[in-house]
Amino acid sequence: MDLSVLNDMQKRAVLHTEGPLLIIAGAGSGKTRVLTHRVAYLIEECGVKPWNIMAITFTNKAAQEMKERIDHLVSDGADSVWVATFHSSCVRILRRFGDRIGYSSNFTIYDTEDSKQVIKDICRLQNIDTKIFKEKMIMAAISKAKDTLTGPEEYLEENMGKFGVDRIAGVYTEYQKRLKKSNALDFDDLIFKTVELLEKDPEVLKYYRDLFRYIMVDEYQDTNMAQFKLVSLLAGEGGNVCVVGDDDQSIYKFRGANIENILGFEENFKGAEVIKLEQNYRSTQNILDAANSVIKNNSGRKDKRLWTDNGTGETIDFRRFDQSFDEAYFVAKDISDRVSAGESYSDMAVLYRTNAQSRGFEERFVSLNIPYRLFGGVNFYSRKEVKDLLAYLKTIDNGDDDLSVKRIINVPKRGIGATTISKIEMHAASRGITFFEALEKADEVGIGRARDKILSFTSFIYSLRAQAQDISIKDLLDKVISGTGYVAELEEEDSDEAKARIENIEELISKVADYEMNTSEPTLSGFLEEVSLVADIDSFDENADYVAMMTIHSAKGLEFKNVYLVGMDDGLFPSYMCITADDPDELEEERRLCYVGITRAKKHLTMTSAECRMIRGELQYNAVSRFIKEIPKTVFGEQRIPESAIGKTERRASDTEKKIKAKEVFKAKPFEAKQFAVKGDVTLDYGVGDRVSHIKFGTGTVLEITSGGRDYEVKVDFDDVGVKKMFAGFAKLKKV
DNA sequence: CCTACTACGCTTTTT
């Protein structure tokens, strides 16, 4: 096997196959290369069976990338390597053995919004004043407990005497009871319950320990205690566990990530080898100098210093503007200029601290005709219309899922109101049956007018459930849409909003079609699971011709030739919250975030700041971020505000003028923006009669192309599998 | 039982 592409440290990491190994991998130091080569080396040179290797990542995108790269390196069996995220690994384990701890294999996964709904409901029933005990705060407490593998009883014991613990513990207990009854698990449960299963069932533990002889964990600095426990259980004493991480890139402490996992690895896994990767292959020395000089202000980190032989490179731009308006204009103009000079949109990214900052840039990009795509923000699958339709599918898949049934019982409106629903709820609670079962017994409950409506709802679900086995998921969804009249109702409304919702539904349909096309054994549970565990950033495509816009959090693991790190204002980044907090750790986490942001840049980094900007409808005046001041002047170029960026007048605008101007900027809604960005995506380089190839179906001839709104539906006659219809945007057909 | 209005809440969020 060819290891000559690796440097000495990388080689050492690849060759160290037995026993625990910690790889401290600085940003851009080629950790994915090390991991993939290590997998390949195990298979090709050490005779390890591919199915005995497990690689865990945090995002689907990282898992996908790793799979592809392993596939390129090994001759055979790459498919059998278990490469998956923490959560989907746990789902796979629980689908198979979850019955041993009381979950049937078609369990539903609750997202944050679902959980909140359940918590809200419980608070109502337990007469908890949600003004004092906010749902969010209760959820955070429960989530934190689960991250540390603390069940409701232990939670109560451990926090005895603290304010409101009895009440939170009460909600926690009831919450778990409900989830169990609904055959549902939340994100935290997926890990927690898997650990529970492995601890309680030696047979299952042995099974997986024998299976996963070599375990690799990516982004180890972001693991929480439950995930640590999971890895420890699977690895066993002196197991072959290799973790890769960078303590300087730990930015998810607020979500329970425990930096101690990486700092204390050598104590937890005795005899661990530690290898540091400090050579950076991504950025210029100037960019690394900036990153190093910021991060060195943190205490309690593993000592390391990134270096590169890429050369000094261009200087870093820093610009301070009067207003966020000017900042956005400058970035848009700069991108335009660079593209005119021959650079590509796909090489640009605008990174910011908070999602709300994207607006101003969207506005400018639209007016200058710059294609862009937003990542993060409101998740596609959390849109109301999408959630409604998914709730139908969930109800069909798992009738015990009370939450989904309640969500759709009167959506679209079918005359089943709050009084009826609460009667059903009470009946269900008193009999200890599920909400859906109580619906079937409408006669027992003594419902008057709504009786027939309820029974027609249940029989609708029954009929779909009966068909679910025989028809495709796409057809099932079509039947839900036609049977409920969901889209028809929106069509009647005939507003822009309704149109946008219909478009989202169409997109959902293509996602179902895409799933069925690219999965070997598509199932309804499988689809719903994929949907629950997918993140917006997973669809990031580095070659697509648009400017990527996202939070710095989302950008972790990505790289761009040109990075615009915007909003470098004290109070925004670092955030006001962490400046005022007494906990210095929070500022350190923010500094790590800045380090992550800077190190995303390969060639050119631009940082911008504005003296005043509109935040939550209020004008705020901020100083330049303290992080900028930590960077030595030598890496910066000339720092000035170009005339073009502030329009014709260079005099300072008065406060009133600023307010008016800012208002105008925020008034405009960039509504068409997304559509225009998607359009750029779906241009076909083939036509009817052309020969094309598909990842799964092989090669074939294009029979027909029909334009279905934003995407094209392509009919292809494949040589091996016959005629198939698919959406061009998802099928990724290539002309041959 | 449904619609219209008001009030609140808003860092980051791989899953």
Next chain:
DNA sequence: GCGTAGTAGG
């Protein structure tokens, strides 16, 4: 400033 969720009135 904006979107959603909860409540009051029809």
